[in-house]
Each structure stands twice: as structure tokens, then as C-alpha cells.
Amino acid sequence: MGLTVARTVVRLLAEAGVRRAYAIPGESVVDLLDALQVEPRLTLISARHEAGAAFMADADGKLCGTPAVAVAGSGPGAASMAAAVHTAYQDETPLIVLLGQVPSGDLGEETFQEVDLVRMYSPLAKWTAQATTADEVPGLLAEALHAVNNGRQGPAVLSVPADFWARPFESVVQRPAEVAIPPGSLERLAGEVARLVDDARYPVVIAGGGVRLARKQLIDAVDHLGLAVYTAYRRQDAFPENHPNYVGHLGHGIPDEQLRALEQADLVLALGTRLDEVTTQKYRYPAYTQPLVMVGGGRPGPRRRGLTFHVDTDVARFLSELRQAAAPRKRNWTVANQAVKEFMRPPQRGASGPVHPADVVRALRQLAPEDTVVTSDAGNFAAFVHRYWCFTQPRTQLGPCNGAMGYAVPAAVAAKLAEPHRTVVAMVGDGGALMTGQEIETAVRHRAPVIVVVFQNGLYGAIAAHQARLHGRLSSVAVGTVDFASWARGLGAAGYTVNDQEELEPALASALMRQRPCVVDVRTDPDVLSPDQRLSTMLRSRLES
Structure with a gap:
């Protein structure tokens, strides 16, 4: 045939x-x-x-x-x-x-x-x-x-x-021609940007998903040129968060102290990122007074009046050329780095009592290998992951920038199939788990031993926060209590239920050791919506206003 x-x-x-x-x-x-x-x-x-x-x-x-x-x-x-x-x-x-x-x-x-x-x-x-x-x-x-x-x-x-599909095909497939970069153009562009870097006192990088394959070149350039680095929304694995030049993740709920390095920047290098609404803090940065260099092909520039340069080329090659063209320099980012370290430090809590979402992230970070792949769903619980995990290794974070619920579980299955030697943990709320959690059966069938941690607070937490802030009451955000451990066992996975802080670490440690898909159902306090917000306080504030 x-x-x-x-x-x-x-x-x-x-x-x-x-x-x-x-x-x-x-x-x-x-x-x-x-x-x-x-x-x-x-x-x-x-x-x-x-x-x-x-x-x-x-x-x-x-x-x-x-x-x-x-x-x-x-x-x-x-x-x-x-x-x-x-x-x-x-x-x-x-x-x-x-x-x-x-x-x-x-x-x-x-x-x-x-x-x-x-x-x-x-x-x-x-x-x-x-x-x-x-x-x-x-x-x-x-x-x-x-x-x-x-x-x-x-x-x-x-x-x-x-x-x-079933028709015979005997023709030659015509492939699109590759467009070559004109000789010398990359060196010229890198030289022009190098002069901007040399003249800047506070040059800041925003590293996005396009840097994933250029991580080594970014670290080399940062060490050589003394650049400060922010990571774009949900792209925290683009640069090690324990590096002395790391100054923060541009996600939701970032305090002004974390933004001071970006506020004072006299040059912003956006590498492999489109500068979306969250990363730019609702298009607040870069300010029109800050020169912006966008590196990476095909990305639209942000809505701004300031000076913007586009370098439509491969990020890794550009960074290698920039490192050669710009003068080596030491810049002191200690204050900004210390601020982000303090921001990322999990709160100290007792060994028993209701489970706080920060406890879940802290315990997992201590127990899981350094190169664990973390897949994160949309929802308020994710703020605890972004703030307290500390991503240090490449290709360790997978999350949807558009806030799509139901991402984490199927993403974890694919991650384990793609890299079976690595530990893969899905972090998901109860709402997201009920949308695509049936893919746990896919993990069972394909023998992909992922760990799914369900933050169960019985709410669509992000929407509850908006309603509390705007209306002072809740509407249609209750999820209800679900026995995710029994549900997981029905799909062929192992299931754990955690109701108290003292049960948390033993359950997580056991799940990490098992060579089969596991679901850890963690019952968290519905009043704790984010690291800095409580639902009761928001409702009370709205009613009193």
C-alpha cells in the first residue's frame, strides 16, 4: 500500500x-x-x-x-x-x-x-x-x-x-524557505543595545517564556553585566530565584517594595516576553520615560509612548553577542534581592491545626527534589505557589498565563510522559480539579506516577475575592465538599485526605515515594484566600464602608 x-x-x-x-x-x-x-x-x-x-x-x-x-x-x-x-x-x-x-x-x-x-x-x-x-x-x-x-x-x-486522510499521496511536499539573518546584523544590533547597557545605571531584565532555551546565556550575561532580573508572569523558571541579581516575579499582588528596582530602572530589557497585562502590572511598567528593548521575534510592543527598540532575533544568540559587546560591570542589587527574599519566606506556624496553603507549599518544597516539575492551575491558591516555592532549576514551572482553569492535572500527565525520570506535582484548586481531573485516569492507564495536590477550600476563591471586594456578599462560588481521595481511588490512583497540619507531611512524603498516580486532598481554610487576604476581613470591610 x-x-x-x-x-x-x-x-x-x-x-x-x-x-x-x-x-x-x-x-x-x-x-x-x-x-x-x-x-x-x-x-x-x-x-x-x-x-x-x-x-x-x-x-x-x-x-x-x-x-x-x-x-x-x-x-x-x-x-x-x-x-x-x-x-x-x-x-x-x-x-x-x-x-x-x-x-x-x-x-x-x-x-x-x-x-x-x-x-x-x-x-x-x-x-x-x-x-x-x-x-x-x-x-x-x-x-x-x-x-x-x-x-x-x-x-x-x-x-x-x-x-x-485516506487519499493516496505521491507528490513532493513543498516546505517553506527559512529566512536567514543578514551577516553582521545581529552583531550590529547587539552593539547598539550594549551602548545602552553601558550608559545605564539601573538596567533591568524582564525574562519571559522565550528565555527558557536561553537560560544559561541569560545567567552568563547577568553575571557579566550586573543586570537585575524580574521574571514574567508564571515564567519563574526562566531565571534562578536564588540568584543574587533576582529581584522578583511580576505576578498578581506584588507589593510596591518588590517593584522598586523596576521603578528606578533607566533601561528595561524584555527578553522573550510579550509584556502582558499582569507582567506589566496593568501596563504600569515600563514607564514612558524608561527606554525599552524587546528581544524575540513577532511579539507586539506594549501600549506606551516611550522609546522602544525591537530586536527580532533568537534570544540566546542575542545574549551571547550582548555579553561580548557590553563592558563588564558590577551593580549592587542587594536591597532589592533582600526584599524579595523576605517576601518569599513562608510564615512560621505550629505543627497542628487547620492547614494553611502556605504550609502545603513549604512542606512540598522541602520534600520534593530540586528539579521537580510544578504544574499550576488558575485560582487564588496559586499565589502561594508563586510566592513560596522558589524556582531554582530550568523547566520546572508550567502554568497558564491566560488563567485557564483545568490546566494543572493534564499538564502534569504530559510532563511525566515527556520526562519520566523527574518528579511531577500538579497544584490545583477543587474547582479546577473538577474540570479536568478525570485525566488522572489517563495517568493511571499510561503509568505516569504524578502527584496531584488539591487545595480544597470549597470555593472559587478568585471570584469570591472579587465579589467580597465589590458587593460584600458571595454568589454561586460554592464548590461543595468532595471526597477527592475516594474519587482518585475510583480512577485507579492512590488517594490521601489531609484535614490537619500534622497529617500534611506524612501524606506528601508517602505520595512522593509511591510509583503510581496519587491525589492528596488537602482541606484548607476557606477564609485564607491569598497570602495577604482573608475572606472574612474583605466582607467585613465592604459592609462597613
Whole structure:
């Protein structure tokens, strides 16, 4: 039997370095799934929901730096992936999304499960296309593979009518040409930025996800040039948080003391980041008086009136050139570094009593290996992870910048499949666990021993905080009490319940030792919404105002 469109597509994926595809089976992709199953260079993982499959592929791409594949069928299946694809877009994750479509002869008839997937996904992805002939499918995939890794990384979505996959393919696949950097241009750009660094008294770096593969070059440049470093929102593994030049994570709820180094900066180098709303503290930084250099291709500049330079090139190569071009210099960031150390120090508490979320993070940080991969969901509990974990090793943090709930559990499964030798811990609230926690069954089936820590406070905490602040009362934010340990055991995992502080460390230590998926259900105080906020205080303040 000759090559089909599906087998050609799978061969192209394998040749591009793709190693895993995460899928929910559907009628419109059965021939693609068969081709994936028989390709020895690729592993096909069947998830339990389309969002879970795409969150897995997103986490795989973040961790490995090369795209993974998410596969879904037409109509409802394709629609169910939308939130995860949006996550990959805002997180700048390389991701290939292959969607089945109704048969080509039925297009435009509003037939069973027909949706215009290109129109639907265009605002959510970097690149979208739908094949109009079977012969063009492999070429479109080649374009998608080129798109996800060139310039700003992101997801590429290809919709393929169901009858195209099994068609024979004997043509030559046309691949997009690579654009070469003109000789000497990188050295010239680095030289111009080097003069700005030499003239600055307080040059500050904001390191984003695009620095993950340039971490060594960043550390070398920081040590040589005396730069201070902030990490962008949920990109804390871009730079070691125990480095003397580390001055903070630009997330939610950052006090002014943590922002003083950025406030006084006379030059800001944004490396591999798009300077989103959270990272810029609601577009407060960089101020229009601060020169800004943005390094990394395809990222839009922030809304500002100040002087902005764009260096559209690879971050690692640029940092190597900058280190050579700029003069070595020592700058003293001790005050800012001491402030962030104090901010990150967990509170001291007794050995018994109700479990505080900070206790969970502190205990895990002491027990887990240094290179543990932490996947974090959206929710108020995540503030404790961001503040108290202290990320020191590369490729150890996976979290959604767009605040998508349900990310942590499927992301942890993918992380363990991608790097089975590393410990992987999912940090998730009870709301997020109930959205995609069924992917624990995927972990059981694929023998991926992840640890899922559920912060159960019975609330959608982030929304409860907004309601308390705005209205002084709560509405539809109660989650209710769930026995996550029994639920986990029903899915084939081990389950632990922690009601008291003295039960915490033994349960976590046992889960870390077991070679099977584990869920640790930690019942935390619903009054403790964040490291600095209590729900009762917020409600009382609103009522008294």
C-alpha cells in the first residue's frame, strides 16, 4: 500500500521532532489516528476530554521546546479544545492542532457537526487553515510546523475534511524557505543595545517564556553585566530565584517594595516576553520615560509612548553577542534581592491545626527534589505557589498565563510522559480539579506516577475575592465538599485526605515515594484566600464602608 495523506502527515511530524500526539478519537480523524498508532517514532496518548488533550500538548511543548500534537474530531470535539488553544496562544507555546472536518462533499451544507473551524480558531491561534484538496494537506502541515516555531511561538490549527486522510499521496511536499539573518546584523544590533547597557545605571531584565532555551546565556550575561532580573508572569523558571541579581516575579499582588528596582530602572530589557497585562502590572511598567528593548521575534510592543527598540532575533544568540559587546560591570542589587527574599519566606506556624496553603507549599518544597516539575492551575491558591516555592532549576514551572482553569492535572500527565525520570506535582484548586481531573485516569492507564495536590477550600476563591471586594456578599462560588481521595481511588490512583497540619507531611512524603498516580486532598481554610487576604476581613470591610 502506498503512502496516504495521513501517513505522510505523520511522517512529516516525526521528521520535525514531534514525539507525542494527544487525542480524543472521532469519526473524522480515524485514519489519522491509525497512522499515528503505527508510527514507531510517535506515541499516541488517548485523553478523556479534548481540553485535557490540548492542555497536555501545550505542557509538552512548553517543557520540551518542540511542538506536540493535539487531535480532535469535527464540530463539538474541535470546539472543546478552544480554551486550551487560547492558552497556547497567549503562553507562546509551539503546538500543532489537527482537527477533523466533515467530508469535503458536505462542506457548506451545515451538515452534522459542521463548524467553520478557520473562522472559529483565527482569533485563538497564530496560524489557521483548512485543506480544500487532499494533495495540499501535507504542504499545509509543513507551513504549520514552520509557523509554530518562527518568530513568536504559538499554536497552528489545521482542519482536514474526513475523506482526505485516506487519499493516496505521491507528490513532493513543498516546505517553506527559512529566512536567514543578514551577516553582521545581529552583531550590529547587539552593539547598539550594549551602548545602552553601558550608559545605564539601573538596567533591568524582564525574562519571559522565550528565555527558557536561553537560560544559561541569560545567567552568563547577568553575571557579566550586573543586570537585575524580574521574571514574567508564571515564567519563574526562566531565571534562578536564588540568584543574587533576582529581584522578583511580576505576578498578581506584588507589593510596591518588590517593584522598586523596576521603578528606578533607566533601561528595561524584555527578553522573550510579550509584556502582558499582569507582567506589566496593568501596563504600569515600563514607564514612558524608561527606554525599552524587546528581544524575540513577532511579539507586539506594549501600549506606551516611550522609546522602544525591537530586536527580532533568537534570544540566546542575542545574549551571547550582548555579553561580548557590553563592558563588564558590577551593580549592587542587594536591597532589592533582600526584599524579595523576605517576601518569599513562608510564615512560621505550629505543627497542628487547620492547614494553611502556605504550609502545603513549604512542606512540598522541602520534600520534593530540586528539579521537580510544578504544574499550576488558575485560582487564588496559586499565589502561594508563586510566592513560596522558589524556582531554582530550568523547566520546572508550567502554568497558564491566560488563567485557564483545568490546566494543572493534564499538564502534569504530559510532563511525566515527556520526562519520566523527574518528579511531577500538579497544584490545583477543587474547582479546577473538577474540570479536568478525570485525566488522572489517563495517568493511571499510561503509568505516569504524578502527584496531584488539591487545595480544597470549597470555593472559587478568585471570584469570591472579587465579589467580597465589590458587593460584600458571595454568589454561586460554592464548590461543595468532595471526597477527592475516594474519587482518585475510583480512577485507579492512590488517594490521601489531609484535614490537619500534622497529617500534611506524612501524606506528601508517602505520595512522593509511591510509583503510581496519587491525589492528596488537602482541606484548607476557606477564609485564607491569598497570602495577604482573608475572606472574612474583605466582607467585613465592604459592609462597613
